[in-house]
Amino acid sequence: xxxxxxxxxxxxxxxxxxxxxxxxxxxxxxxxxxxxxxxxxxxxxxxxxxxxxxxxxxxxxxxxxxxxxxxxxxxxxxxxxxxxxxxxxxxxxxxxxxxxxxxxxxxxxxxxxxxxxxxxxxxxxxxxxxxxxxxxxxxxxxxxxxxxxxxxxxxxxxxxxxxxxxxxxxxxxxxxxxxxxxxxxxxxxxxxxxxxxxxxxxxxxxxxxxxxxxxxxxxxxxxxxxxxxxxxxxxxxxxxxxxxxxxxxxxxxxxxxxxxxxxxxxxxxxxxxxxxxxxxxxxxxxxxxxxxxxxxxxxx
Amino acid sequence: xxxxxxxxxxxxxxxxxxxxxxxxxxxxxxxxxxxxxxxxxxxxxxxxxxxxxxxxxxxxxxxxxxxxxxxxxxxxxxxxxxxxxxxxxxxxxxxxxxxxxxxxxxxxxxxxxxxxxxxxxxxxxxxxxxxxxxxxxxxxxxxxxxxxxxxxxxxxxxxxxxxxxxxxxxxxxxxxxxxxxxxxxxxxxxxxxxxxxxxxxxxxxxxxxxxxxxxxxxxxxxxxxxxxxxxxxxxxxxxxxxxxxxxxxxxxxxxxxxxxxxxxxxxxxxxxxxxxxxxxxxxxxxxxxxxxxxxxxxxx
Numbered sequence: 226x227x228x229x230x231x232x233x234x235x236x237x238x239x240x241x242x243x244x245x246x247x248x249x250x251x252x253x254x255x256x257x258x259x260x261x262x263x264x265x266x267x268x269x270x271x272x273x274x275x276x277x278x279x280x281x282x283x284x285x286x287x288x289x290x291x292x293x294x295x296x297x298x299x300x301x302x303x304x305x306x307x308x309x310x311x312x313x314x315x316x317x318x319x320x321x322x323x324x325x326x327x328x329x330x331x332x333x334x335x336x337x338x339x340x341x342x343x344x345x346x347x348x349x350x351x352x353x354x355x356x357x358x359x360x361x362x363x364x365x366x367x368x369x370x371x372x373x374x375x376x377x378x379x380x381x382x383x384x385x386x387x388x389x390x391x392x393x394x395x396x397x398x399x400x401x402x403x404x405x406x407x408x409x410x411x412x413x414x415x416x417x418x419x420x421x422x423x424x425x426x427x428x429x430x431x432x433x434x435x436x437x438x439x440x441x442x443x444x445x446x447x448x449x450x451x452x453x454x455x456x457x458x459x460x461x462x463x464x465x466x467x468x469x470x471x472x473x474x475x476x477x478x479x480x481x482x483x484x485x486x487x488x489x490x491x492x493x494x495x496x497x498x499x500x501x502x503x504x505x506x507x508x509x510x511x512x513x514x515x516x517x518x519x520x521x522x523x524x525x
Numbered sequence: 526x527x528x529x530x531x532x533x534x535x536x537x538x539x540x541x542x543x544x545x546x547x548x549x550x551x552x553x554x555x556x557x558x559x560x561x562x563x564x565x566x567x568x569x570x571x572x573x574x575x576x577x578x579x580x581x582x583x584x585x586x587x588x589x590x591x592x593x594x595x596x597x598x599x600x601x602x603x604x605x606x607x608x609x610x611x612x613x614x615x616x617x618x619x620x621x622x623x624x625x626x627x628x629x630x631x632x633x634x635x636x637x638x639x640x641x642x643x644x645x646x647x648x649x650x651x652x653x654x655x656x657x658x659x660x661x662x663x664x665x666x667x668x669x670x671x672x673x674x675x676x677x678x679x680x681x682x683x684x685x686x687x688x689x690x691x692x693x694x695x696x697x698x699x700x701x702x703x704x705x706x707x708x709x710x711x712x713x714x715x716x717x718x719x720x721x722x723x724x725x726x727x728x729x730x731x732x733x734x735x736x737x738x739x740x741x742x743x744x745x746x747x748x749x750x751x752x753x754x755x756x757x758x759x760x761x762x763x764x765x766x767x768x769x770x771x772x773x774x775x776x777x778x779x780x781x782x783x784x785x786x787x788x789x790x791x792x793x794x795x796x797x798x799x800x801x802x803x804x805x806x807x808x809x810x811x812x813x814x815x816x817x818x819x820x821x822x823x824x825x
Contacts, residue, residue, distance in 0.1 A: 342737045342744060343736065389732050389736065394735075402694070403690070404690075429766040432760075433687050436643065436688040437688075440638075443644055444639070460732075
C-alpha cells in the first residue's frame with residue numbers, strides 16, 4: 226500500500242469501476258476498470274476488486290468504502306434503500322461477503338421514495354459530497370446523466386427526488402432508432418435552445434416532434450448537427466417541463482460531467498434561471514470521504 | 526404464371542417483402558421474404574424480387590405494382606413524395622431500373638407535408654385501399670404501427686397527417702433500456718387504461734413516469750405484465766395527447782394489425798370515442814389494386 230494512503234474510495238456503477246487510494250479526504254492514486262456491476266455475477270465482484278486494488282494492498286487490513294450499483298439487488302450484495310426524507314448518508318453501510326483478510330468493504334445504501342415511486346444509488350453519495358462543502362444548502366440539486374436526478378434539499382436532508390431517463394432515451398433514439406441516419410456529430414446551440422423552449426412550453430407535442438426530425442432531414446435539409454441538438458433539446462425540454470416544480474423559483478446546482486451540465490445550464494438559462502455547477506467526480510470523492518469518516522467514528 | 530393471375534401486388538417495407546399474385550382485385554397466391562429495404566443495396570432489389578416471384582413468372586411481361594420503403598431514397602429507386610393535400614394515389618408511379626424483360630415494375634410514391642414536416646411511404650396505399658370501399662369517408666384514419674400515422678381525410682384527399690414513433694420507442698424501452706428487466710410478457714388491461722388516461726391528461730409528466738416503472742418494480746412489486754401494459758399506456762396516451770386535434774370530435778377508423786388496433790381502440794374508448802377498425806393487409810391489397818387499375822387505364 227502506498228504509505229500515505231489509509232483507505233480506498235470506490236465508485237462502482239453499472240458500466241465502470243473506479244477506485245482511489247485516499248489519504249484522509251485526498252486521493253493519492255487512481256485506478257479504473259470496465260468491470261461494471263452490469264457484467265458481473267455476485268461471486269465475481271471480489272476478484273474484480275482485488276484485481277484492481279492489488280498494487281495498493283499490503284498485509285494489513287484496509288477499509289474500502291463503495292457507492293453505486295454494486296449495492297443493488299443484482300450487485301455484490303443488496304444494501305437496502307433508505308427511505309426519504311433523510312440525510313443522504315443516514316443509511317447503514319453494508320458489508321458484502323468478502324473473504325480476503327486484507328479488505329473491510331462497506332457499501333453505501335441508496336435512497337428510495339414511495340410516492341411517487343423512485344430510487345437512486347450513487348447519487349446520494351454525490352449529494353452528500355456537495356453538502357459537505359455547503360452544509361447549509363437549501364434548494365435543488367440536479368445530477369444530469371444517463372438517468373438524471375432532481376433532488377430537493379433542506380436542512381441537510383433529501384426531502385424528495387425524481388428520476389428522468391432522458392440520457393438513456395437520447396442514446397437509444399440517436400443510436401438505434403430510425404433517427405440514427407439523420408442525427409450526426411456536432412452541435413447547433415440555436416437549434417437546441419429553440420427545441421428545449423418549445424418542448425417546455427408545449428410538452429404534449431413531444432411525441433409528434435420526434436419523427437419531424439426525420440421528415441425535416443428528408444424534405445428540408447436539416448443538418449445532422451442541428452438534428453442532434455434538436456433531439457437533445459426536445460428531450461431535455463420535456464424533462465424540464467415535468468421537473469418544473471423542482472426548479473421554478475428555486476436555487477439550483479448542477480452536479481455532472483462538464484459538457485452535459487453546460488447543456489442543462491443553457492436550457493435553464495433560457496428560462497431565466499442561472500444554475501450553479503459542481504464537478505461530479507469531486508462530489509463523489511467528497512461523499513465517499515464523508516461516509517468513511519462517519520464509519521470510522523462509529524466503528525467499535 | 527398461375528393462369529388466372531394477371532398482375533402482381535408487392536408491399537416492400539423496411540423489414541419485409543410480401544407479394545401476391547392477383548386476378549383483378551383478388552389474391553390467388555402469396556409469398557414473402559425477409560429481404561426488406563433495410564438490408565438491400567440498390568442493385569440487390571431486382572434479384573430479391575425475382576427470387577420471390579420466379580415460380581409465378583412465365584415468358585410474358587407482367588406488371589408489378591409495389592408500395593412502401595422500396596421507393597425511398599435508400600431503396601431501389603426514389604419515387605419522389607407527392608405533397609399533401611392530394612388524393613393518396615395522385616402521384617406518378619416510378620419505374621426502377623429493372624432489366625428482366627418479364628417485369629414491368631411500378632413503385633407508388635409516398636406523401637410529404639411541409640408544415641409541420643412529415644412523410645409517409647406505404648400508408649398512402651392503405652389509405653387509398655380504405656377509401657376504395659368507402660369513397661365518401663370524411664374523418665380521420667389512424668394507422669398504428671412502428672411509426673403510427675394519423676391522417677385527416679376529406680373529399681377523397683389526405684388533407685394533413687402526423688407521424689408518431691410510439692411503436693419504435695416502446696420496442697426500444699421495453700427491449701433495450703434499463704426497463705427491460707422489469708417489462709415482461711402478458712398484459713394488464715386496467716394498468717394500460719389508467720396509464721393512457723393519466724398520460725393524456727398530464728402529458729408533461731411522461732418523462733418522470735417512465736423511470737417509476739423501474740422504481741415500482743423494485744419497491745412495490747409491480748408485475749412484469751402490468752409494467753408492460755403501463756409502458757404501452759403511457760406512450761400511447763402521450764401520442765393521443767399530441768394527436769388530440771386529429772381525433773377529438775371526429776369520425777375515426779383504425780387500420781392496423783388486430784392486436785395493436787384493439788389497444789388504440791381501448792385508449793380511445795376510454796375517452797368516449799368509438800373508432801371503427803379495418804384490416805391492414807386488406808387495405809394494402811385494395812390500395813395496390815386501385816393503383817394497378819389507374820395504371821392500366823392511363824398506360825398507353
